[in-house]
Amino acid sequence: MKLALCDDHQLFRKGLRQLIEDFTTPSEILWEAENGRDALYYIRKGMVPEILLLDAQMPIMDGEQTANILKSEFPEIKVLVLSMLDEEARILYLLRQGVRGFISKDIRPQELEEGLLIVEKGGYYFSDAATAHMLETIQSNKNVNEKEMLSDKETQFLVLSCSELTYKEIAEQMQLSFKTIDHYRIALFGKFKVKSRVGLVIYALKHGLVHL
Amino acid sequence: MKLALCDDHQLFRKGLRQLIEDFTTPSEILWEAENGRDALYYIRKGMVPEILLLDAQMPIMDGEQTANILKSEFPEIKVLVLSMLDEEARILYLLRQGVRGFISKDIRPQELEEGLLIVEKGGYYFSDAATAHMLETIQSNKNVNEKEMLSDKETQFLVLSCSELTYKEIAEQMQLSFKTIDHYRIALFGKFKVKSRVGLVIYALKHGLVHL
DNA sequence: TAAAAAAAGGGGATATTTCCTCATAAAACA
DNA sequence: TGTTTTATGAGGAAATATCCCCTTTTTTTA
Numbered sequence: 318m319k320l321a322l323c324d325d326h327q328l329f330r331k332g333l334r335q336l337i338e339d340f341t342t343p344s345e346i347l348w349e350a351e352n353g354r355d356a357l358y359y360i361r362k363g364m365v366p367e368i369l370l371l372d373a374q375m376p377i378m379d380g381e382q383t384a385n386i387l388k389s390e391f392p393e394i395k396v397l398v399l400s401m402l403d404e405e406a407r408i409l410y411l412l413r414q415g416v417r418g419f420i421s422k423d424i425r426p427q428e429l430e431e432g433l434l435i436v437e438k439g440g441y442y443f444s445d446a447a448t449a450h451m452l453e454t455i456q457s458n459k460n461v462n463e464k465e466m467l468s469d470k471e472t473q474f475l476v477l478s479c480s481e482l483t484y485k486e487i488a489e490q491m492q493l494s495f496k497t498i499d500h501y502r503i504a505l506f507g508k509f510k511v512k513s514r515v516g517l518v519i520y521a522l523k524h525g526l527v528h529l
Numbered sequence: 530m531k532l533a534l535c536d537d538h539q540l541f542r543k544g545l546r547q548l549i550e551d552f553t554t555p556s557e558i559l560w561e562a563e564n565g566r567d568a569l570y571y572i573r574k575g576m577v578p579e580i581l582l583l584d585a586q587m588p589i590m591d592g593e594q595t596a597n598i599l600k601s602e603f604p605e606i607k608v609l610v611l612s613m614l615d616e617e618a619r620i621l622y623l624l625r626q627g628v629r630g631f632i633s634k635d636i637r638p639q640e641l642e643e644g645l646l647i648v649e650k651g652g653y654y655f656s657d658a659a660t661a662h663m664l665e666t667i668q669s670n671k672n673v674n675e676k677e678m679l680s681d682k683e684t685q686f687l688v689l690s691c692s693e694l695t696y697k698e699i700a701e702q703m704q705l706s707f708k709t710i711d712h713y714r715i716a717l718f719g720k721f722k723v724k725s726r727v728g729l730v731i732y733a734l735k736h737g738l739v740h741l
Numbered sequence: 742t743a744a745a746a747a748a749a750g751g752g753g754a755t756a757t758t759t760c761c762t763c764a765t766a767a768a769a770c771a
Numbered sequence: 772t773g774t775t776t777t778a779t780g781a782g783g784a785a786a787t788a789t790c791c792c793c794t795t796t797t798t799t800t801a
Contacts, residue, residue, distance in 0.1 A: 511693060
């Protein structure tokens with residue numbers, strides 16, 4: 318099994334490598350990268366793994382961007398996302414980018430091997446019950462979750478809301494009137510079931526929609 | 530060198546173990562624990578390491594609580610904190626608990642060995658320039674940093690501010706009038722140089738003063 | 742093409758936040 | 772003891788956030 322690791326924490330890569338070396342399945346790690354940019358560099362040079370273990374949160378180029386580019390350029394690479402958070406909206410986005418599953422960084426060794434084998438065979442693997450359940454929900458009822466998705470403007474508004482800017486200033490940045498961005502506010506309050514801007518900020522950070 | 534690892538992520542422990550086994554200095558890992566409670570269990574059973582590599586953020590019992598208990602019960606154990614964040618106020622707290630230094634989880638292998646050797650000899654090690662600089666500041670000008678510290682009420686107010694409660698509701702929870710907690714707000718705005726409650730929340734989360 | 746939906750914008754009301762100044766009681770201190 | 776500092780609280784005002792109801796323009800879709 319030809320693998321590649323993309324994670325910004327060296328210790329995690331080290332731990333993963335150790336785990337993988339202990340597999341009964343013979344496996345090879347082609348390369349390790351600290352971010353998506355470096356990973357793409359290796360891949361474009363022809364070092365194409367069967368499965369890429371991709372961290373969601375990285376500096377320079379994060380998992381989402383990387384998965385997005387891989388989807389169009391190298392759709393044959395099976396991407397397994399390493400995620401510490403329960404990033405609902407992000408998971409949805411990554412699924413659209415065709416990733417083959419998620420594993421929590423707290424995964425047990427056997428689970429990792431099992432997951433990799435499943436993905437190698439063309440399957441999907443979700444290390445944690447909550448994520449698996451979410452997938453079912455998504456697949457069974459697309460519309461509900463489509464509504465949970467954020468438009469570009471809503472996302473932009475959300476990011477700017479997680480700063481000290483007032484709504485008036487956010488409106489200026491977005492080149493829209495205060496009255497218009499207020500619709501985004503109401504929409505997000507409804508989607509996230511929060512009652513105030515502070516609640517919105519907390520929700521966004523807790524679910525990994527916005528990084529600190 | 531007798532070591533022990535306390536970190537909730539198995540992969541990190543695995544990576545650390547690997548790193549430590551590669552040391553030129555012969556080292557032994559007495560045990561690994563997933564949280565402070567388990568670590569204390571081992572220690573109280575007599576498995577006392579020279580140096581404890583302690584993660585700051587863990588479930589059940591975090592690094593701060595653990596360091597606090599170790600300070601009084603086992604002051605001879607040298608604690609080296611594993612930290613991914615630049616948690617200014619928390620670093621201050623941990624220093625008060627007598628920890629011997631901090632290493633970022635992005636540390637390079639040689640640095641870890643170097644740090645452990647220094648700590649073994651009774652020294653202090655700070656893996657990152659910013660942290661080292663902060664220590665100087667703390668030591669050179671205690672008063673400035675004492676003022677940066679938060680009182681119990683300020684801390685309580687800060688935690689409650691990182692929720693959807695209004696100030697009026699926070700005042701009720703704290704059994705104080707709105708006008709009184711407003712003083713805490715002003716104090717925190719000044720200390721953290723923020724301009725709004727959202728700014729306060731962001732600051733608190735970014736610096737690890739409040740957990741999500 | 743016509744109807745429906747979504748995006749953009751507005752008026753205006755109320756609640757909350759933010760920022761002043763000031764007063765009083767408790768605690769610390771010299 | 773008297774003085775100073777700190778914690779507590781108040782009045783009031785301006786800015787911001789939140790929530791109604793409404794119209795116009797653009798985009799989607801039937």
